[in-house]
Amino acid sequence: MDTPTNKDGKLKCSIEYTLSKIGGKWKTVILWHLGVDGTLRYNALRRLLPGVTHKVLSQQLKEMEEDGFIQRVAYNTIPPKVEYSMTDKGNTLMPILEQMHIWGTEHDDSE
DSSP, rough: OOBBOTTSSSSSHHHHHHHHHHHHHHHHHHEEEEHHHHHHHHHHHHHHHHTTTHHHHHHHHHHHHHHEEEEEEOOSSOOOEEEEOHHHHHEEEEEEEEHHHHHHHHHOOOO
């Protein structure tokens, strides 16, 4: 079996690809909250993520929307209302996130 490579001759790695889409400090946590808590407004997400800046949260949400993991619904109201929720594609990540949650719970030695 040949080792899969990309057009530049670099090794293709499905784990690396997955991490490029959901890696980083906030994406998995955002996805987890949307998957467990359901549809959330921007400010509700911000409260669930202490330490995240407006710029970073907005960017992460935009990237995940572009990747098809979440959907953004803007309502034409005053004040403006925007809600985020998981898509079917995003929901396919929940078993992975659940396993990460279980592993973290079992191996967290910070307490």
